[in-house]
Amino acid sequence: MTTTQATEPLVSAEWVHPGLHITAMGSDLPGKQELESEILRRADLVVCDTLAQCKIGGEIQHMARANIDRDVIELGAFTSGARQFERTQQSVTICDLTGTGAQDTAIAVEALARIKREGLGTLVG
Secondary structure (H helix, E strand, C coil): CECCCCCCCCECHHHCCCCCEEEECCCCCCCCCCECHHHHHHCCEEEECCHHHHHHHCHHHHCCCCCCCCCCEEHHHHHHCCCCCCCCCCCCEEEECCCCCHHHHHHHHHHHHHHHHHCCCCCCC
């Protein structure tokens, strides 16, 4: 999970490995970026909270400049079952969240609980 104020990518495409999931929450305004755009190109699945909003302020805003034309699924369509994806242990998945308050809070609380429960994660800062 990334939740920074970065305006330049902090996560390199070189670091991406099979089975990785990234939830990027810091890019919530125009010009902000936490992930190298190549990560979005290589991912097996890219989900966002609101496509229109993410095209303005999320990681997705940088796809056009990087000549990335790919399918992006809105979180609501994914969680409702309207869109499907069968994740494997090798899948690389990205979730781009720009801020729909209730969703962000619920996701952050659940992610932190899982990280603590499993003894995972690395504190950076």
